[in-house]
Amino acid sequence: MQKYLLRRGLFALSTVIGVSLIVFVVLRILPGDPLVALLGVEGHSKMSPADRVIIMKDLGLSDSLPVQYVRWLRDIASGQLGKSFFRGDTVRDLILHRGPLSAEIAILALVISWLVGLPVGILSAVRPNGWADAITRFFSILFIAIPGFWLSMLLVLALLFWFGYKSPILVVHLWEDPWQNLQIIIGPAIVLGLAQGAYIARMSRSCLLEVIREDYVRTARAKGAVERAVVLRHALPNALLPVVTISGVLLGFVLGGSVAVEQAFGVPGLGRALVTAIIERDIIVVQNLVLLYALIFVVVNALVDLSYAWLDPRIRYQ
Amino acid sequence: MLSLLRQNWLSAAGGIVALLIVLVALAAPLIAPRDPLKADFRHMNKPPSTEAFFGTDQVGRDALSRVIYGARTSLFVAFSAVLLGTTLGSLWGVACGYLGGRFDALSQRVMEIFQSFPDLILAMAISMAIGTGLPAVIVAIAITRVPFGGRVIRSVALSVSAMPFVEAGRAAGASQFRVMALHVLPQCVAPYLVLATTHLGVAIVIEAALGFLGVGVPPPTPTWGNMLADAITGLVPQWWLVLFPGLAITVTVLAFNLLGDGIRDSLDPKLAPTVLRLVTGVGRGARTAGATTATPATSAHGQPGAA
Numbered sequence: 001m002q003k004y005l006l007r008r009g010l011f012a013l014s015t016v017i018g019v020s021l022i023v024f025v026v027l028r029i030l031p032g033d034p035l036v037a038l039l040g041v042e043g044h045s046k047m048s049p050a051d052r053v054i055i056m057k058d059l060g061l062s063d064s065l066p067v068q069y070v071r072w073l074r075d076i077a078s079g080q081l082g083k084s085f086f087r088g089d090t091v092r093d094l095i096l097h098r099g100p101l102s103a104e105i106a107i108l109a110l111v112i113s114w115l116v117g118l119p120v121g122i123l124s125a126v127r128p129n130g131w132a133d134a135i136t137r138f139f140s141i142l143f144i145a146i147p148g149f150w151l152s153m154l155l156v157l158a159l160l161f162w163f164g165y166k167s168p169i170l171v172v173h174l175w176e177d178p179w180q181n182l183q184i185i186i187g188p189a190i191v192l193g194l195a196q197g198a199y200i201a202r203m204s205r206s207c208l209l210e211v212i213r214e215d216y217v218r219t220a221r222a223k224g225a226v227e228r229a230v231v232l233r234h235a236l237p238n239a240l241l242p243v244v245t246i247s248g249v250l251l252g253f254v255l256g257g258s259v260a261v262e263q264a265f266g267v268p269g270l271g272r273a274l275v276t277a278i279i280e281r282d283i284i285v286v287q288n289l290v291l292l293y294a295l296i297f298v299v300v301n302a303l304v305d306l307s308y309a310w311l312d313p314r315i316r317y318q
Numbered sequence: 319m320l321s322l323l324r325q326n327w328l329s330a331a332g333g334i335v336a337l338l339i340v341l342v343a344l345a346a347p348l349i350a351p352r353d354p355l356k357a358d359f360r361h362m363n364k365p366p367s368t369e370a371f372f373g374t375d376q377v378g379r380d381a382l383s384r385v386i387y388g389a390r391t392s393l394f395v396a397f398s399a400v401l402l403g404t405t406l407g408s409l410w411g412v413a414c415g416y417l418g419g420r421f422d423a424l425s426q427r428v429m430e431i432f433q434s435f436p437d438l439i440l441a442m443a444i445s446m447a448i449g450t451g452l453p454a455v456i457v458a459i460a461i462t463r464v465p466f467g468g469r470v471i472r473s474v475a476l477s478v479s480a481m482p483f484v485e486a487g488r489a490a491g492a493s494q495f496r497v498m499a500l501h502v503l504p505q506c507v508a509p510y511l512v513l514a515t516t517h518l519g520v521a522i523v524i525e526a527a528l529g530f531l532g533v534g535v536p537p538p539t540p541t542w543g544n545m546l547a548d549a550i551t552g553l554v555p556q557w558w559l560v561l562f563p564g565l566a567i568t569v570t571v572l573a574f575n576l577l578g579d580g581i582r583d584s585l586d587p588k589l590a591p592t593v594l595r596l597v598t599g600v601g602r603g604a605r606t607a608g609a610t611t612a613t614p615a616t617s618a619h620g621q622p623g624a625a
Contacts, residue, residue: 150560279533
């Protein structure tokens with residue numbers, strides 16, 4: 001187990017380093033002169049060469065790329081993460097201020113997806129091709145196709161119409177005012193949770209259907225266990241393993257999807273900060289936030305893999 | 319198509335709808351009742367009526383015409399991105415699966431790293447780096463498709479490469495390239511089609527999201543995504559400006575997804591059951607569960623997150 005742990009950890013670490021290199025290269029080498037991005041084509045053409053040198057030095061962009069990369073790594077290690085081009089605050093402040101909202105949304109979405117997806121998946125697997133199964137399949141196909149941000153827009157529209165809903169403007173933390181906080185995060189969490197729930201339902205249905213055909217389940221039935229116990233105690237634990245893994249993959253969807261969903265709900269979370277930074281072409285903020293999103297994805301999937309190894313000894317001893 | 323119809327009417331319906339949408343996109347100038355770019359300040363923000371079925375927007379442009387022309391841009395972007403990204407990825411995957419060795423190992427690492435980014439975020443960052451325009455958006459979406467194409471087709475190529483006829487080709491003295499192109503590649507075409515169809519749906523959603531976030535195809539060219547972005551610029555969004563473009567996205571994605579499911583189901587499930595399950599990704603094995611014998615463990619391990 002320890003060897004597996006070490007191997008998986010090193011693997012994740014190398015992935016993160018690769019990710020940071022890609023983020024860095026994409027944002028430095030491709031755009032040509034970063035000042036065009038910053039000042040616009042017109043502003044860039046008006047700038048004198050002397051100004052240019054000063055601005056570049058100010059932003060720390062005049063050093064060679066390897067030096068800049070190492071400096072970035074040092075910034076990450078120190079926890080400051082560099083400064084925004086436009087605002088004085090460091091990226092760390094930005095993440096600490098807006099991150100909690102997005103994290104709450106992601107976690108709540110995950111909880112909702114399990115609470116909705118699992119029972120629905122079990123119900124439709126118990127009676128395959130029954131009416132509950134048909135409805136489930138219809139909705140899971142539908143929810144996989146509906147873009148989350150559009151569903152959010154429709155929800156906002158309906159809330160606006162019936163309840164005079166207003167988009168939150170300020171960040172309200174859980175520890176400041178739990179009720180306000182819940183009002184901000186509940187909408188995005190439901191939209192994202194339902195979409196993931198559709199995948200969880202499909203996955204748990206197909207896995208449960210496969211497990212239910214196994215011999216040991218028939219044995220459980222033969223020894224006289226009630227159907228409820230057969231499904232919940234004997235079949236379900238084995239069917240759950242792949243569903244756990246899928247949750248890690250789905251987190252990628254939640255992270256990506258939350259960017260657009262936050263925008264639709266007007267939630268001032270991290271996703272919105274990323275969109276703003278991209279539109280403003282704030283390279284330092286973008287590179288740190290993109291790295292953070294990828295980092296979360298890598299770490300969670302490493303944890304999922306480890307939990308999988310813990311749940312299923314066959315993997316541990318490979 | 320006929321065998322598909324017999325097996326699964328839902329997928330056939332998806333295929334027909336997808337075909338209709340493509341036709342609408344191609345024939346947009348013939349079908350659209352008005353010029354999608356022409357503002358009409360006498361008819362601003364009008365709700366749907368017999369004159370404008372989908373209503374008009376803040377500057378009086380006909381929303382129906384914009385949705386129809388939007389199909390053009392959105393589908394063009396999606397098709398190009400898939401044709402570019404999924405195809406490149408698949409060819410890379412064929413090379414990985416056949417050649418194996420260090421090239422394969424390195425490629426796998428690169429693809430895994432690219433898969434660590436959420437699709438939308440990677441597409442946003444790339445399109446920011448190379449500028450927002452039609453080509454930039456296409457390239458950005460295409461790059462997000464490469465690793466998915468690569469990893470799935472690699473596993474197909476891997477199992478094909480182990481088959482006797484490939485060895486026979488090699489034994490007959492064919493070059494590496496010839497064996498790859500004439501023996502391995504043709505076997506990967508069917509899974510590629512399934513993959514490409516499902517990727518079309520994904521590409522349409524990413525394009526829409528990019529447009530919605532203001533980093534996609536820039537206005538005034540209508541796309542479903544930037545129509546949704548336009549819809550919320552007003553103080554009070556008009557419901558028809560939100561409803562119809564989103565409905566267009568949902569119906570199109572649904573149609574392509576159902577079509578993809580149908581193509582997968584009509585392929586011989588015994589050919590390579592695990593591979594076919596991998597192709598369609600998360601939990602798509604639902605309907606073929608009876609036909610395949612793949613255990614949950616194997617299907618889960620094909621997922622991008624599991625190492």
